[in-house]
Amino acid sequence: MSQEVYDYNVKCKTCRKTFVVQLFDSHEKNLFVVDKKDWFCDKCKKDYFKAETDKLVNEQKAIGFSELTGTAKSVSWGTKIREELINKVNYLKESLAFDTDEDKELSDKAFTAFFSEWHTQKDAKWWIDHRRMNVRDISGRISDITKEIQALKKIFGE
Ligand SMILES: [Zn+2]
Numbered sequence: 001m002s003q004e005v006y007d008y009n010v011k012c013k014t015c016r017k018t019f020v021v022q023l024f025d026s027h028e029k030n031l032f033v034v035d036k037k038d039w040f041c042d043k044c045k046k047d048y049f050k051a052e053t054d055k056l057v058n059e060q061k062a063i064g065f066s067e068l069t070g071t072a073k074s075v076s077w078g079t080k081i082r083e084e085l086i087n088k089v090n091y092l093k094e095s096l097a098f099d100t101d102e103d104k105e106l107s108d109k110a111f112t113a114f115f116s117e118w119h120t121q122k123d124a125k126w127w128i129d130h131r132r133m134n135v136r137d138i139s140g141r142i143s144d145i146t147k148e149i150q151a152l153k154k155i156f157g158e
Pocket residue numbers: 012013014015016017040041042043044045
């Protein structure tokens with residue numbers, strides 16, 4: 001079977017500009033895809049991801065995080081990962097139940113301290129490197145922090 005490459009003109013759904021794409025299936029199939037798919041030109045695609053990132057960054061800023069540093073691509077990816085990880089922490093926080101107000105207060109303190117640590121991570125690369133962090137990893141760090149708080153309490157009282 002010969003591999004043919006066909007060029008097709010498609011229209012960007014956002015700016016209505018026509019641009020060329022290459023499709024590799026049979027001509028018939030390609031025509032179907034050209035017709036049915038939503039196409040976006042490179043510029044609109046970039047703008048879209050930038051807008052998505054900006055939106056997330058603004059939400060994250062509201063809870064104490066800063067804009068990430070790095071290339072546009074890594075900042076966009078890092079911000080998305082950070083969002084998922086924040087959701088994991090919040091999921092964990094909401095899943096906990098406490099017997100006493102004291103326990104709850106201690107836990108809240110630990111979560112606040114945990115988020116403070118994350119607030120200092122401003123490099124997109126750090127978030128990308130930690131993208132596989134799961135709820136158990138987070139829970140482990142929270143419990144370490146809780147122990148630290150308890151130890152300090154014993155030394156300094158209150
Ligand atoms: Zn466009």
